[in-house]
Amino acid sequence: MTHVNVLDPGASPLDYYGYELRRYREAAGLTQKQLGAVINYTGSLVGQIETARKLPTQEFSERTDAALGTDGLLTRLLGLVLRSQLPAWFQQVAELEARASGVYVFHPQLVHGLLQSEAYARAVLAAVDDSDLDNRAAARMARQRILKDAKSPVLWAVLGEAVLHQEIGGKRVMREQLQHLLSFEKHRRVNIQILPFEVGVHAGLMGAFNLYRFPTDPALVYTEDYETGHPTANPDAVESRSLRYDHLQATALSVSDSATLIRHVMEERYGEQLSLGGRPLA
Numbered sequence: 691m692t693h694v695n696v697l698d699p700g701a702s703p704l705d706y707y708g709y710e711l712r713r714y715r716e717a718a719g720l721t722q723k724q725l726g727a728v729i730n731y732t733g734s735l736v737g738q739i740e741t742a743r744k745l746p747t748q749e750f751s752e753r754t755d756a757a758l759g760t761d762g763l764l765t766r767l768l769g770l771v772l773r774s775q776l777p778a779w780f781q782q783v784a785e786l787e788a789r790a791s792g793v794y795v796f797h798p799q800l801v802h803g804l805l806q807s808e809a810y811a812r813a814v815l816a817a818v819d820d821s822d823l824d825n826r827a828a829a830r831m832a833r834q835r836i837l838k839d840a841k842s843p844v845l846w847a848v849l850g851e852a853v854l855h856q857e858i859g860g861k862r863v864m865r866e867q868l869q870h871l872l873s874f875e876k877h878r879r880v881n882i883q884i885l886p887f888e889v890g891v892h893a894g895l896m897g898a899f900n901l902y903r904f905p906t907d908p909a910l911v912y913t914e915d916y917e918t919g920h921p922t923a924n925p926d927a928v929e930s931r932s933l934r935y936d937h938l939q940a941t942a943l944s945v946s947d948s949a950t951l952i953r954h955v956m957e958e959r960y961g962e963q964l965s966l967g968g969r970p971l972a
Contacts, residue, residue, distance in 0.1 A: 697741070703774040707767050708740045714758040715740075729753040745828045746771065748835070772832035783900075783912060783919055788836050790843045792903040794935055796894050798850030798885070800858075801867060804834055805847060805874070805882070810867040813859030837880060845880045848894070848938045851887045854955040865960035868952050875949045883942035884951050893937035901931055 699709035715725050715736070722740070723733030731750060738744035746754075751764040773784050787793060787804065795802045801810060812827045836842050857864055874880040885892060900912040911931045912921045922928075943951060 702742065703767065703771045704742045704745065707746060707764065707771050708742045710760075710763060710767070711736075711746075711754065712740045714754075714760050714763075718758050725754070725757065728757045745825045747828070748832075769832075769835075772829050782921060784833055786902045786910060786912070786921065787833060787843070789904060789907075790902040791905050792844045792846070792901075794846045794901040794903070795898075796848045796900075796935060796938055797853065797898040798894060799852050799856060800898075801849065801853055801871070802847055803830055804837065804845060805871060805880075806830065806834075807863070807867045807870040809859055809863045810870075813863055837877075842879055846883070846939070847881070848883045848885055848935070848942050850885050850894075851951070854884070854952060855959065861960045865956055868956040868960065871952055872949060872956075875945075881945050882948055882952075883939060883945060884948040885938060885942040886951070889941050892941055893934040899931055899934075901928070901935055 697705055697709045697712065699706040715722070718725075720728070721733065722736040726733040726736045729750070730753070735744065735750075739746050739750070746764065746768060748765070748768060751768045754760070755762050755764050793804070795804075800814065803811070806814070808827060808831055811830045812823060815826050815830065816823055837845065854868065858867075871882055874882060885894070898913070902910045902912065908923045908925075909928045909932070910921050910923050911927045912919060914920060942948070
């Protein structure tokens with residue numbers, strides 16, 4: 691007799707997703723392998739998602755909803771599932787990002803999570819802890835879906851030039867990351883500015899921070915340390931950081947000149963030279 695893992699749908703959003711997936715699959719009279727064949731995934735992956743060992747993706751959810759006639763249930767659950775994989779203290783930030791009409795970020799050393807390529811994100815997340823890396827990376831990448839929504843927030847990112855030179859994940863990963871930044875060059879709602887080294891003293895020397903603005907609610911400031919985040923709607927804090935951000939934007943390169951610098955660093959520092967065999971030498 692085949693052993694079937696007992697799922698507790700109340701244990702977590704991921705467990706609930708798996709419980710509903712199994713319930714609808716069994717109601718349709720399909721095995722995991724059969725469902726996998728219908729949606730073009732392996733039966734093993736279906737089983738891992740059902741038992742809350744693997745995170746579902748947008749594509750998996752949409753295909754499964756269509757195959758099982760769930761009226762979009764799994765796709766609707768996906769956002770909750772992915773958000774639950776973020777650190778508890780960061781889940782509120784993901785909510786802020788999703789609700790905001792404007793997101794204004796400053797980071798002197800690191801590409802912001804909303805702008806990270808998957809390989810770069812994995813390298814950052816694995817810096818001190820590589821456990822459950824697939825799920826953690828998937829959760830981070832899922833945050834970026836807000837940039838593809840019709841009602842996506844306006845995103846302004848001022849990044850220190852050091853971000854372009856700090857080699858995270860190796861040259862290939864950095865080239866991919868800088869190319870990813872350039873992919874937003876024509877995006878109407880994403881604006882990336884680089885704060886060049888030559889500026890010297892600037893308004894962001896105290897470190898990274900984010901500002902979130904909303905259609906009706908008060909604006910928020912968000913900062914974080916190694917273990918936790920600190921959102922505040924204190925009017926004095928919001929006014930102070932807003933003024934700092936204005937100065938950073940005014941001091942940074944224009945969006946166009948920033949793209950030129952990113953492209954230059956990408957080619958000069960991380961450009962690939964091919965050998966006769968077609969393999970990159972650098």
